[in-house]
Amino acid sequence: MDMFCIEGGVPLNGTVRVGGSKNASLPILAASLAIQGEVIVRQVPQLQDIVTMSQLLQSMGAIVETREDGSISVDPSQVKSSVAPYELVRQMRASVCVLGPLLARFGEARVSLPGGCNIGHRPIDLHLRGLAALGADIRLESGYVVAEASKLRGAEVDLSGPNGPTVTGTCNVMVAAALATGRTVLRSAAQEPEVEDFARFLNAAGANISGAGTSIVEIHGVRALHEVCHSVIPDRIEAATLALAAAITRGDVTIQNAPTTHMTSVLNALSLIGVPHDITQDAIHIRAGSILRPMELTAEPYPGLPTDCQAQFMALLATVLGESQITDAVFPERFMHVAELVRMGARIRVQDNSAIISGVAQLSAAPVMASDLRASAALVLAALAAEGRTEIRRVYHLDRGYHAFEQKLNQLGAKVQRVRDETMAAVPRPHLEFSRDRVPNT
Numbered sequence: 077m078d079m080f081c082i083e084g085g086v087p088l089n090g091t092v093r094v095g096g097s098k099n100a101s102l103p104i105l106a107a108s109l110a111i112q113g114e115v116i117v118r119q120v121p122q123l124q125d126i127v128t129m130s131q132l133l134q135s136m137g138a139i140v141e142t143r144e145d146g147s148i149s150v151d152p153s154q155v156k157s158s159v160a161p162y163e164l165v166r167q168m169r170a171s172v173c174v175l176g177p178l179l180a181r182f183g184e185a186r187v188s189l190p191g192g193c194n195i196g197h198r199p200i201d202l203h204l205r206g207l208a209a210l211g212a213d214i215r216l217e218s219g220y221v222v223a224e225a226s227k228l229r230g231a232e233v234d235l236s237g238p239n240g241p242t243v244t245g246t247c248n249v250m251v252a253a254a255l256a257t258g259r260t261v262l263r264s265a266a267q268e269p270e271v272e273d274f275a276r277f278l279n280a281a282g283a284n285i286s287g288a289g290t291s292i293v294e295i296h297g298v299r300a301l302h303e304v305c306h307s308v309i310p311d312r313i314e315a316a317t318l319a320l321a322a323a324i325t326r327g328d329v330t331i332q333n334a335p336t337t338h339m340t341s342v343l344n345a346l347s348l349i350g351v352p353h354d355i356t357q358d359a360i361h362i363r364a365g366s367i368l369r370p371m372e373l374t375a376e377p378y379p380g381l382p383t384d385c386q387a388q389f390m391a392l393l394a395t396v397l398g399e400s401q402i403t404d405a406v407f408p409e410r411f412m413h414v415a416e417l418v419r420m421g422a423r424i425r426v427q428d429n430s431a432i433i434s435g436v437a438q439l440s441a442a443p444v445m446a447s448d449l450r451a452s453a454a455l456v457l458a459a460l461a462a463e464g465r466t467e468i469r470r471v472y473h474l475d476r477g478y479h480a481f482e483q484k485l486n487q488l489g490a491k492v493q494r495v496r497d498e499t500m501a502a503v504p505r506p507h508l509e510f511s512r513d514r515v516p517n518t
């Protein structure tokens with residue numbers, strides 16, 4: 077198992093490029109199961125989660141290949157199984173995105189219920205409610221969701237939940253409705269750019285979807301979806317993480333291929349905190365040198381501040397003198413990173429679904445442990461700003477969502493080393509490898 081050793085205190089400087097979006101790629105790859113023809117997806121980032129999704133599709137009989145240009149092609153014609161096994165779903169919750177496509181294609185699906193998650197309570201009741209509204213019979217059986225529908229019919233579907241709409245739930249119901257008979261209206265649909273990109277992909281395959289990106293989506297069912305080639309949007313969360321890495325080191329960095337039109341809330345928060353920056357259509361230039369201000373921020377469903385940037389903003393505000401507060405309205409318990417930041421000298425206490433941060437002039441290096449994808453990104457940012465050499469264990473969490481993160485940071489002058497963690501050597505880890513011919517089979 078790998079860990080990072082980071083020598084902190086170096087202001088980042090230079091130019092870096094953002095890759096394709098993980099959270100746009102995953103539901104799109106899953107939806108290839110419902111397509112009659114070859115699916116080619118471009119700009120897919122090379123990440124562990126993409127490997128897991130590819131292995132899931134292959135376990136059902138799809139042929140998945142990574143092509144010379146890095147795009148992924150999926151041939152779903154040989155898919156015979158409509159089962160998503162526990163072994164794969166437990167590795168990645170987004171595996172649940174195969175539920176809607178399998179139901180639409182086979183009229184049945186057997187998908188393992190995703191287990192617990194470090195970022196909080198994550199039920200899939202809204203996914204099931206939406207699919208049931210389209211006429212699916214749904215039951216839980218030995219830890220699996222079993223869904224059956226001889227015919228899916230268009231319907232009015234309300235996707236509002238206690239913490240707002242559901243992103244992957246909107247995608248699951250949208251693809252099922254795209255192949256249902258008649259008209260569906262999704263109310264309280266998630267408005268994330270990844271959902272809009274998902275609808276763009278389905279429409280390119282012959283679906284008839286309008287209003288994606290707003291809270292009301294209208295879908296007129298079609299008989300079949302045909303072969304399609306689609307480029308996914310850039311990763312707004314990776315772009316925000318790199319911008320915050322520049323800000324926390326008080327560096328001067330240009331982030332290219334940044335989807336700035338998808339990042340208004342993030343850029344507004346940077347302005348409120350006083351991080352000097354300039355933006356263009358597809359680039360953000362973070363400039364050094366200014367006194368930053370403490371701030372109260374709330375993570376909310378899009379177009380609000382992304383919960384996937386909450387931890388990274390907390391790392392920054394931990395270095396800004398004065399009292400700040402961060403509330404997470406999407407995952408109210410998403411504070412696993414707090415204790416590790418406190419180990420690095422941050423002064424943070426959690427109260428209900430908020431973290432109260434009393435900024436300090438200097439963080440200090442300490443051995444810390446990553447608990448989930450975005451928490452690990454926050455620990456890397458804190459280590460870049462900290463005095464001394466920090467060890468971050470379990471960086472496999474980071475590899476799930478950031479491609480070659482240490483190379484990108486070192487390109488900006490950081491001192492990040494990836495080394496084997498001998499203390500954890502015994503613990504087996506799924507192998508991450510991208511060969512040019514085929515994605516490795518389980």
Ligand code: EPZ
Nearest residue numbers: 099170197198199200201202203237239242243244384406
């Ligand atoms: C997506 O997860 C993202 N993952 C998450 O990113 C992101 O944090 C989340 O959306 C919110 O933006 C992918 O796109 C693969 P939700 P998803 O369903 O779809 C509650 C990352 O770091 N809820 O929108 O699983 C739920 O508990 C990951 O890249 C229900 O109550 O999230 C949460 O409080 C982490 N019932 C809220 O809604 C449901 O059926 C939003 O969850 C579904 C969700």
